[in-house]
Amino acid sequence: MAERPWLTVIGLGEDGPDGLSPASRQILVSAEVVMGPPRHLSLIPDSAAERVEWPVPFADGLPLLEGLRGKRVVVLASGDPFWFGAGSVIARHFRPDEWTALPGQSSFSLAASRLAWRLEKVLTFGLHAAPLTRLRPYLAPGARALVLLRDGAAVRELAAWLTDSGFGESRVHVLEALGGPRERSREATAEALAFDDIQHPVCVGLEAFGSGRALPRSSGLPDDVFETDGQITKRPIRALTLSALAPKPGEHLWDIGGGSGSIGIEWLLSHDSVTATAVEPRADRAERIRRNADALGVDRLNVVQGEAPGALAGLPMPDVVFVGGGLSVALLEWLKAYLPSGARLVANAVTLESEALLAVWHEKFGGDLMRIELANAAPLGPRRGWKAAYPVVQWSVTL
Structure with a gap:
């Protein structure tokens, strides 16, 4: 039998060691050092093992853990360490042969069983240290989500944010200390929630209702969802541009000449795994x-203030580049010289000078050159007519 690694991450529930498997209990009993947050350490019985509190912020605990190498160490985490837990952070910092993980029952599984919700149909979020606005793309009447929060104050902040967003009628299920002797479940609408004694750990079951604005899932969000000074790629052009950019899971975008950030933002809304830098x-x-x-x-x-191409030096290389502002010969030459083979480039031009530049580069390097002309109905005296917008020339190419 292979020797067990020196480091074991054990998912602990609110019932302490009683809820662990025999194998997990045996590893915990034989540990020389047990490391974890104070709440978890308080759940395990006294033993000969040295107890080390994991500090705040979380990253400060990794050097302490490094210093324990060579001892039999158990790190206590909540439930499933690899579902918004400490497991993935520890795995990034230690070799695969140095650690093993024994997950417990996740808070999401316990919450879904209490609410009789099909877990595969429910959104899950860990927002202990993340902004509540991460829920924004998913807010729509009837949406369900399970949300882990840091404390009772965060639950009240969530209720206030939902109310301000037009979703005050949402049902908020407050689930405290799931799986332990302190377990408690209460419910209120977001606009009426007034619990002032919510205990950590807490999970919220959210059922969204109200007249708040749901964001469309297609490309081309309404222009008025963005704060802007007028420098924005308008909705129809933005939809065509996102189609040309064609985001794929895991890809990184440079949005050069970000303006209001609409292109980079919609790129990120296309999939949770894509990333973007706006310059x-x-x-x-x-x-x-x-x-x-x-x-x-x-x-x-990632927002970078600076002029391209100078501001691009040192940035992680992109899979796709969009040039919405600052188009120049110098920028295109820099991109041609430094972008990896296979990178996709999409550039929009409005001025005659920029159009001419794209025409020259299209002739030299190929790709697709498209002229987009749009018109909207507008009053024309007592009747209506077509009011044309400035045409946009779009060049897209794979380098």
């Missing part, structure tokens, strides 16, 4: 991009 020369617009990203639930957007 914007103006400080006020860079701040506006940050606010839009936070408000629409994609706070993972």
